[in-house]
Amino acid sequence: MNDLEMYREQLALCDDKIIDALVERNAIVEKIMAYKEEYGMPILQPQQEAKQKMRLEEKLEDNKYKEEIYDVFRRILRNSKKIQARKLFDYNIVLIGFMGAGKTTISDYLSTMFAMKVVEMDQLIAEREEMSIPDIFATYGEEYFRDLETGLLVEMQSNKNTVISCGGGAALRERNVEEMKKNGRVVLLTASPQTIYERVKDSDDRPVLNGRKNVKGISELMEQRREKYEAAADIVINTDNKTVLQICEELVQRIIEMEE
Ligand SMILES: Nc1ncnc2c1ncn2[C@@H]1O[C@H](COP(=O)(O)OP(=O)(O)O)[C@@H](O)[C@H]1O
Numbered sequence: 001m002n003d004l005e006m007y008r009e010q011l012a013l014c015d016d017k018i019i020d021a022l023v024e025r026n027a028i029v030e031k032i033m034a035y036k037e038e039y040g041m042p043i044l045q046p047q048q049e050a051k052q053k054m055r056l057e058e059k060l061e062d063n064k065y066k067e068e069i070y071d072v073f074r075r076i077l078r079n080s081k082k083i084q085a086r087k088l089f090d091y092n093i094v095l096i097g098f099m100g101a102g103k104t105t106i107s108d109y110l111s112t113m114f115a116m117k118v119v120e121m122d123q124l125i126a127e128r129e130e131m132s133i134p135d136i137f138a139t140y141g142e143e144y145f146r147d148l149e150t151g152l153l154v155e156m157q158s159n160k161n162t163v164i165s166c167g168g169g170a171a172l173r174e175r176n177v178e179e180m181k182k183n184g185r186v187v188l189l190t191a192s193p194q195t196i197y198e199r200v201k202d203s204d205d206r207p208v209l210n211g212r213k214n215v216k217g218i219s220e221l222m223e224q225r226r227e228k229y230e231a232a233a234d235i236v237i238n239t240d241n242k243t244v245l246q247i248c249e250e251l252v253q254r255i256i257e258m259e260e
């Protein structure tokens with residue numbers, strides 16, 4: 001055997017070791033999940049992720065392949081998160097609720113914590129139509145827009161482990177709710193009119209609130225919609241005075257309870 005063949009054999013042995021280590025690592029990730037569930041501990045522990053990162057940085061400080069190894073670990077972490085998400089739920093999470101309830105914010109955080117794909121329905125529809133949502137309403141009317149929402153909700157049913165952040169009005173159409181339910185769990189985020197007002201008062205991208213961007217106007221529209229939102233929801237989470245982490249943790253725990 002010449003040197004080249006020998007090196008190639010050594011490389012193959014290295015790959016085997018990496019595979020074994022990854023299998024072992026993934027099994028440990030599953031054990032950690034099971035432990036947290038059994039002892040009712042928080043599933044989301046971002047401080048632990050930060051600790052792990054620091055440990056890795058220290059260990060790789062003088063390593064010649066530092067950047068390349070970091071790159072691999074970023075992927076390992078991403079895949080660990082996917083494994084955790086799959087273990088928790090094997091379907092999509094559909095977020096509904098009033099403007100400013102936090103659908104976009106919570107979707108982004110869930111996506112970070114569980115490496116989930118996010119579909120921001122309004123954004124995707126606007127991209128596909130090459131038109132803003134207010135322009136779609138003005139040009140083709142609300143029915144047309146709701147049909148696009150329905151179509152997208154049907155399309156998403158072939159996905160798994162995706163967070164679907166619905167436009168605030170999506171749950172108002174019964175057919176949309178039917179299609180949401182086929183995607184997975186529907187989570188309603190709520191907040192008081194005062195909280196909503198505080199969250200939306202400085203933004204101009206919610207045409208529905210034009211002319212009623214005050215606590216009274218928000219409260220009235222919220223009352224009009226309440227029944228439909230509640231009828232659509234599998235889980236309701238109030239978000240007043242809660243951090244994004246607290247809300248996501250509550251969401252995960254409620255999903256665990258539902259699956260039991
Ligand atoms: N739990 C929260 N605590 C504080 N601010 C929040 C919270 N959730 C959302 N926000 C803020 O409120 C605003 C509206 O949130 P967003 O996620 O866009 O709502 P939605 O998508 O439901 O309309 C954003 O500026 C966001 O940063």
Ligand SMILES: O=C(O)C1=C[C@@H](OP(=O)(O)O)[C@@H](O)[C@H](O)C1
Pocket residue numbers: 097098099100103104122133166167168169205206207208
């Ligand atoms: O509640 C609504 O009717 C709407 C909510 C908006 O989304 P957000 O809830 O993300 O603000 C957007 O779809 C559109 O302005 C209409």
Ligand SMILES: [Mg+2]
Pocket residue numbers: 103104165
């Ligand atoms: Mg939004």
